[in-house]
Structure formats: C-alpha cells, structure tokens
Amino acid sequence: MNIILLGPPGAGKGTQAQKLQNDVGIIQLSTGDMLRAAVASGSDLGKKAKAVMERGELVSDELMVGLIKDRISQPDCAKGFILDGFPRTEAQAKALDKMLEEGSHQLDDVIEMEVDEKALTERVVGRFTCAKCGTGYHEKFKPTKVSGVCDVCGSTEFSRRKDDNAETMKTRMAAYRAQTEPLLPYYRARGVLKKVDGMAAMDEVYRQIRAVLAGT
Ligand code: AP5
Ligand code: MG
Numbered sequence: 001m002n003i004i005l006l007g008p009p010g011a012g013k014g015t016q017a018q019k020l021q022n023d024v025g026i027i028q029l030s031t032g033d034m035l036r037a038a039v040a041s042g043s044d045l046g047k048k049a050k051a052v053m054e055r056g057e058l059v060s061d062e063l064m065v066g067l068i069k070d071r072i073s074q075p076d077c078a079k080g081f082i083l084d085g086f087p088r089t090e091a092q093a094k095a096l097d098k099m100l101e102e103g104s105h106q107l108d109d110v111i112e113m114e115v116d117e118k119a120l121t122e123r124v125v126g127r128f129t130c131a132k133c134g135t136g137y138h139e140k141f142k143p144t145k146v147s148g149v150c151d152v153c154g155s156t157e158f159s160r161r162k163d164d165n166a167e168t169m170k171t172r173m174a175a176y177r178a179q180t181e182p183l184l185p186y187y188r189a190r191g192v193l194k195k196v197d198g199m200a201a202m203d204e205v206y207r208q209i210r211a212v213l214a215g216t
Contacts, residue, residue: 001024001026001080001108001213002026002080002081002083002100002105002106002107002108003026003080003081003082003083003107003108003109003110003111003213004082004083004086004087004107004109004110004111004187005017005082005083005084005111005113006110006111006112006113006180006183006184006187007112007113007114007115007198008115008117008120008172008173008176008180009120009124009169009172009173009176010115010119010120010121010123010124010127010169011113011114011115011120011198012113012115012123012198012202012205013030013084013085013113014028014030014032014033014084014136015136015142015202016113016202016205016206016209017030017082017084018135018136019206020082020206020209021082024080024213025079025080026079026080026081026082027076027077027079027080027081027082028081028082028084029068029071029072029077029081029082029083029084029086030084030085031064031067031068031083031084031085031086031088032053032084032085033084033134034067034071035049035053035059035067036053036161039053045063045067048060048063049063053162053163054162054163054168055168055171056163056168056169056170056171056172056175057171057175058088058089058175058179061089061091061092061095064086064088064092065091065092065095065096065099068083068086068092068096068099069095069099072099072103072105073103083096087183088175088179088180088183089179089180089183090179090182090183090186093183093186093187107192108192108213109192109194109212109213110187110192110193110194111194111195111196111209111212112184112193112194112195112196113196113198113205114195114196114197114198114199115198115199116199117173119199120169120173121166121169122140123138123141124161124164124165124169125164125165125166125169126138126139126140126141127160127161127164128158128159128160129158129159129160129161130150130152130153130155130157130158131155131157131158131159132150132153132155132157133150133152133153133155135150135151135152135153137158141202142202194212196208196209196212
C-alpha cells in the first residue's frame with residue numbers, strides 16, 4: 001500500500017505517519033525529517049537546504065525528487081510507504097507518477113488533512129521532539145506523561161525546529177497555498193483524493209485514516 005498524506009504545515013502528517021508505520025508496518029518517508037538529518041550531518045544536501053528551510057521556503061524540485069527516488073527504490077519500501085511532505089509541487093507530483101510507473105508501484109490513496117490556519121500556528125509553535133528517539137510532542141495537545149521526560153526512551157533532552165515560529169509559519173503557509181494546494185485538484189481528478197478532518201483529536205484523525213485505507 002502506497003499513500004500520500006497531504007496537508008499544510010502542522011496538519012498532523014508526521015503524527016499520523018508515525019502511528020501508521022508502527023501499526024501497519026508501511027514505511028514513513030518524511031522529506032522534512034530527511035532534510036533535517038542532512039542538515040545535522042552537514043552533508044552537501046544539508047548545506048544546500050538549511051537556509052531555505054529556515055526561511056520556510058521550498059527546497060528545489062531537483063533535490064527533492066532525487067532524494068525520494070533513491071529512497072523508494074530501497075528494499076524496505078517494497079511493502080509500501082507513506083509519503084509525508086512529498087510531493088509539494090506539481091513538478092514533484094509528475095516526477096512521482098513517473099517513479100511509481102517505472103517501479104510498477106501504484107498510488108492507493110492521497111489523504112488530505114484539513115486544518116484551520118489559526119490552529120496550525122498553535123500546533124507548530126507548541127511542538128517539541130525528543131532529541132534522542134525523535135518522538136513528537138506538543139505542549140498542550142500531547143505533553144509528556146512526566147514533565148521533561150520522554151515517554152518512549154526516558155531521555156530528558158528535547159529539541160525544537162528553527163522554522164517552528166509564527167513568523168516563518170507565514171512563509172510556510174504561503175508556499176503551501178501557492179505550490180502544494182494545487183495538487184488537490186490534480187489528485188481529485190484521478191479519483192484518489194480522500195479527505196479527513198484534521199481538526200479532530202489525534203485518535204479520531206487516525207480512525208478516519210484507517211477507515212479510508214480499509215476502503216470504508
Ligand atoms: P516538513 O518537515 O515536511 O514540515 P511541514 O510540511 O511544514 O509539516 P510539519 O512537519 O510542520 O507538520 P506535520 O503535518 O508533520 O504535523 P505534526 O504531525 O508534526 O518540511 C519542513 C521544510 O522542509 C519545508 O518547509 C521545506 O523547506 C522543506 N521540505 C520538506 N519537504 C519538501 C519537499 N517535498 N519539497 C520542497 N521542500 C521540502 O503535528 C504538529 C504538532 O501538532 C505536533 O506537536 C503534534 O503533536 C500536534 N498535533 C498533531 N495532530 C494533532 C491533532 N489532531 N490535534 C492537536 N494537535 C495535533
Ligand atoms: Mg512533519
């Protein structure tokens with residue numbers, strides 16, 4: 001099963017993709033996480049992407065298509081993958097179509113996660129992540145059970161993304177509206193677009209996604 005989670009910054013793509021990966025065993029492919037790992041490692045890709053990401057703009061199609069092409073050809077993707085943050089432009093969507101065709105993969109569902117703009121800013125500004133195992137949290141919506149301690153690995157170190165502030169959110173939202181939202185009619189026309197209520201609580205969003213995947 002190959003799916004795309006499509007939605008604005010902070011919509012909950014990563015939260016839901018992580019849960020699906022754990023429960024269903026299909027691989028989460030988060031281009032944002034891959035780029036942040038590249039920035040942290042100081043690789044050429046990371047050097048090219050760092051400033052662009054901090055401004056909240058999109059990294060070039062050429063780099064992103066190369067990154068995903070390499071990744072989906074790896075053996076662990078054979079059972080299926082969840083694209084989280086890709087494609088984000090029409091050129092990326094077209095390149096993905098070509099990759100899937102060449103690899104004889106099909107695209108099962110494109111799941112749109114719809115969330116109000118005000119809620120999105122609250123979500124990204126309150127987000128933090130365990131620096132050791134990467135588990136995602138939110139100050140208000142998903143705090144750690146014990147204050148300052150990761151529920152999963154017990155680490156007491158957390159990190160925040162440089163682009164998670166109200167100012168950069170404006171640029172990220174503008175990029176979404178101009179370059180990514182036009183993909184909704186692109187996939188709707190192909191009959192693969194399904195919508196879930198991203199404003200609902202995390203468990204309810206997950207339930208709706210599972211219902212889409214089950215074809216109900
Ligand atoms: P990326 O990392 O993909 O960021 P994004 O799309 O802006 O999305 P986020 O990761 O911010 O949000 P999310 O939808 O994953 O939400 P989450 O589940 O964490 O990309 C970063 C940058 O990399 C881009 O700006 C660009 O520069 C570059 N890039 C990446 N891919 C690219 C591409 N293909 N092309 C070009 N450039 C690319 O949830 C957010 C918070 O809300 C969390 O704290 C969570 O706990 C909470 N939350 C989640 N669900 C709910 C809920 N239902 N109710 C309440 N709180 C919730
Ligand atoms: Mg994410």
